[in-house]
Amino acid sequence: MARPKKPPTTIPRRQLGRYLRDMRQEAGLSIQNAARLIERGTGTLQRLEKGEAGRIRFLDIQALCQVYGTTDKYPALEELAKAAASNDGEGLWWHEYSDAIRADFELYVSLESSASKLTIFRPDILSGLFQKASYARALDRLYYPAANEDELDQRWNVRVNRQRIITRRRTPVQVDLLLDETVLRRVVGDAWTMTNQLHHLADLPANVTVQVLPFTSGYPLGVAPGPFTVLEFDRVTGEKPTVYVEGYRGNMYYDKPEAVTQYRDTFSRLEAQAMSPADSKQALRRIAREYEQ
Structure with missing residues (x-):
């Protein structure tokens, strides 16, 4: 039997956990003592502070405020707890695709959906945030050889939903995307797939800036840093800038x-x-034409 996933660690959950942790530390209490005083297990309070609680109990929030001497903050925390508790399945599109999203990637999807800016470097392969259907399916058929068409459709739908942060009318996410030339030259699928994909990159909306790091630049750092994304958030979220590093065996934050x-x-x-953004667009279209020949 498959192990159940952890509850999603979303922005409201993380905010609530951060406030509770800060209040405990200001009160000078260890997590063990705080848990004992509200008659809960240490692990329960740890999960609450990390934003990973399976169930958010309002009585626990109220009891913690009393222990910390911060009962005046309870009304605001109650509202935040309601928002966090509502994330148990409503309003978060990725819950519909729990079978198609790796457990260790769900946190990233949550953060990405709330980010105001993404700074992305890809030296190897194009991020799912910018993939066209043919490119995505060519990769998924190799990575999930036993998947049927319905499962492949589910994985593509995850990308479609992720990509809405780029094209939405209100406050679309700002993206600085830097691609190594390898991404443009290494064939995924076939020539038509690459042509279609490169034209798509050249035609992304103005909130996405695409630049290409050419082969002629060598190794500017003297080392290959690997792919990474810097996520930044509006101040109102209270979320700190976070670096996401994707790995074959797991992800790091x-x-x-x-x-x-x-x-x-x-x-x-x-x-x-x-290359400059203008020169990069020209390069994308030029290489796309090369695939057409």
Whole structure:
């Protein structure tokens, strides 16, 4: 039997957990003592502070406010807890595709959907956020050889829903996308697939800036940093900038300021060696024509 997924760690859940953790620390209580005082297990309070609680109990929030001497904050926390609790299946499109999203990728999808800006470097393969159907299906047929057409449709629908943050009318996400030339040259599917995909990249809306790092730039860092995404959020969310590093065996998240700064600086150094946005669009269309021949 498959192990059940953890409840989704979404922005409201993480916000609630952060407030509760800060209140506990300001009260000078360990997590063990705080849990004992409200007659709950240490693990239960840990999951609540991490935004991973299976069930959010309002009585627990109220009891914690009393223990921490912050009962004046309870009304606001109650509203946040309601928003967090409502994430148990309503209003989050990715819940419909739980079988098609890896458990360790669900957090990223949640963060991506709430981000105000994405800074993406891809040296290897195009992110699902920009894939056309033929490109995506060519990859999925290889990665999931036993998948039937319905399952492949589910995986494509996940990408369709993710891509709405780029094309939505109100506050579309701002994206700085930097692609190594390898992404344009390594064939996925067939020549038609590549032609279609590269034209799509050249025609992305104005909120997406695409630049190409050419082969002639060599290794600007003296090392290959691998793919990464820096996610940034509006201040109202309370969410800290986060770096997402995708790996074959699992994903990593970094939100310490020094880590975020390092990846921002890395992107800037790579970007300085890339083609301009205008030249990159020309390169995309030129290489697309090469596939047409």
